[in-house]
Amino acid sequence: MFEGARLGRAVEVRRMVRLASSIGASIERDAKALINLVRLKEKDQYTYLHSVAVCALMINFARHLELDAQQVQDLGVAGLLHDVGKVAVSDEILNKPGALSKGEMQAVRGHPVAGHRLLASSQGAPELALELCLRHHEKVDGTGYPGGLKGEQLSLAARMGAICDVYDAVTSNRPYKQAWTPCEALTEMQKWRGHFDPALLDRFADSLGIYAVGTLVRLSTGELGIVVGSAGEADEDVIVRAFFDCDALAEIDPVDRAIAPSAEHPRIIGRDSPTFWRFPDWDVLRHRILAAKIAPGPEEGDG
Numbered sequence: 001m002f003e004g005a006r007l008g009r010a011v012e013v014r015r016m017v018r019l020a021s022s023i024g025a026s027i028e029r030d031a032k033a034l035i036n037l038v039r040l041k042e043k044d045q046y047t048y049l050h051s052v053a054v055c056a057l058m059i060n061f062a063r064h065l066e067l068d069a070q071q072v073q074d075l076g077v078a079g080l081l082h083d084v085g086k087v088a089v090s091d092e093i094l095n096k097p098g099a100l101s102k103g104e105m106q107a108v109r110g111h112p113v114a115g116h117r118l119l120a121s122s123q124g125a126p127e128l129a130l131e132l133c134l135r136h137h138e139k140v141d142g143t144g145y146p147g148g149l150k151g152e153q154l155s156l157a158a159r160m161g162a163i164c165d166v167y168d169a170v171t172s173n174r175p176y177k178q179a180w181t182p183c184e185a186l187t188e189m190q191k192w193r194g195h196f197d198p199a200l201l202d203r204f205a206d207s208l209g210i211y212a213v214g215t216l217v218r219l220s221t222g223e224l225g226i227v228v229g230s231a232g233e234a235d236e237d238v239i240v241r242a243f244f245d246c247d248a249l250a251e252i253d254p255v256d257r258a259i260a261p262s263a264e265h266p267r268i269i270g271r272d273s274p275t276f277w278r279f280p281d282w283d284v285l286r287h288r289i290l291a292a293k294i295a296p297g298p299e300e301g302d303g
């Protein structure tokens with residue numbers, strides 16, 4: 001499709017719909033498998049696999065938000081097509097390590113409008129795909145491009161797309177940058193005030209079962225803990241500092257537990273609410289737990 005678009009052919013939207021629905025079916029079977037697979041993308045396949053990844057993330061996210069089936073599919077197609085305007089930007093600029101000149105920056109920033117124009121002239125592109133193409137680089141504080149739209153002016157599709165696009169980019173290895181782990185990515189993205197819709201970013205994290213540093217979570221050990229960092233490649237590989245026993249309803253000496261997708265490690269059941277547990281001052285408590293000196297725990301068997 002990208003090659004065709006580069007040569008000036010119309011985008012074959014019907015094939016994209018078929019691809020989006022098989023990606024959707026694959027996610028139904030195993031939500032994480034495809035998303036983790038495309039993280040292995042190589043440089044020259046970057047835009048292609050980034051598009052597949054954003055499609056998968058959008059479908060997974062849209063289902064989590066319980067949007068209707070047609071919207072889920074259209075958002076998947078939109079994910080596949082969101083960066084199609086990059087065919088108008090030269091590879092040297094797209095893959096250039098380091099800072100771009102003003103002119104190069106302008107060329108890159110033209111891709112949403114170029115993509116929108118390309119789709120508008122192609123038959124059958126869903127409205128949501130045109131919208132996502134044009135708006136995925138807008139930010140909720142109005143500092144994005146091309147429109148500088150703000151908050152409520154941005155559609156749900158635009159706000160979802162901005163999150164999925166950046167999340168996949170920062171969790172990918174690029175010629176000039178090591179990938180962040182999912183936990184690192186979410187933690188950083190939460191700090192970029194004004195970039196994303198914060199409530200929607202939380203829903204996105206829930207859609208993937210990933211947790212930012214500082215999140216209160218419930219463990220399969222019956223404890224509450226705070227996410228303190230990430231430990232490995234898999235989405236699940238994080239360290240949680242357990243500090244509260246839910247059965248005894250009492251604090252325990254903080255201990256760091258390695259979470260991993262294997263039977264001998266505890267699992268995260270889900271995000272939990274400090275209000276539910278009636279912690280009198282959650283910020284103070286969290287600060288104290290995060291600052292606690294931790295005795296070295298028992299050695300993990302599989303080192």
Ligand SMILES: [Fe+2]
Pocket residue numbers: 082083111136137
């Ligand atoms: Fe883009």
